[in-house]
Amino acid sequence: MSETADRLRRYLEDELEECRSEDLRRRLAELDDLEAVLDDGVVADDVRTLSALGDGTRYRLVRLLVEASGELCVCEITPLVEVSDSAVSHALSTLAEAGLVEKRKDGRWRKYRATDRAKALLTVLDGSR
Template sequence: MPKQELVVLNTCCTPISEAALDPAQAADGAAVFKALADPIRLRLMSIIASAGQEVCVCDITPNFDVSGPTISHHLKVLREAGLVDCERRGTWVYYWPLPERLTWLSTLLSVPTPAAV
């Protein structure tokens, strides 16, 4: 009996949008989501982003029931994910969100509206 080949036709599939993430973008996005997956880091990001300007770590730390070094660790993770940046001024470090990264994250999460019929 001859071997038969299976032929699959893509007649029912929707084409993949060019706006879909490529593998490198997906890995980058996963790193961002991993950084935000921790409740402390998510709160830190919320505090920094909602401040409307840079915020001193001295104003952030009292909002948490963890030690200063723990807060510093979580802020480092947010920095490494590219969500915030900082600057040391004397004893204190000031943090601010990176708007282009937040815009990227917002765009990633937005759902395109279907074209009007």
């Protein structure tokens, strides 16, 4: 159940007012998948993913992990960006919550790897520029 979908339903049921075209009403009414993609859970999930990547530091970290095409530990990543190791740790944690990287314990180290979702997003960005 989504607030926006609710608004959409009311919109479709309302009287036709100035400026709101009948054409739009018809088009939106035909979209039975619109409510699905406007579901609050789906929206929140995508927004978490996008805003996680929408930061310079985190973007660079993901870029490095994707290009390295393999696992890297924090101590390998830190010298490649211009922030403290604490900031890198915070950033990787945010990225993990967003499903953009995966963590693995390996003795004294924590190895990070980019997920398919991260790779797909960067690929699309590269392709549409």
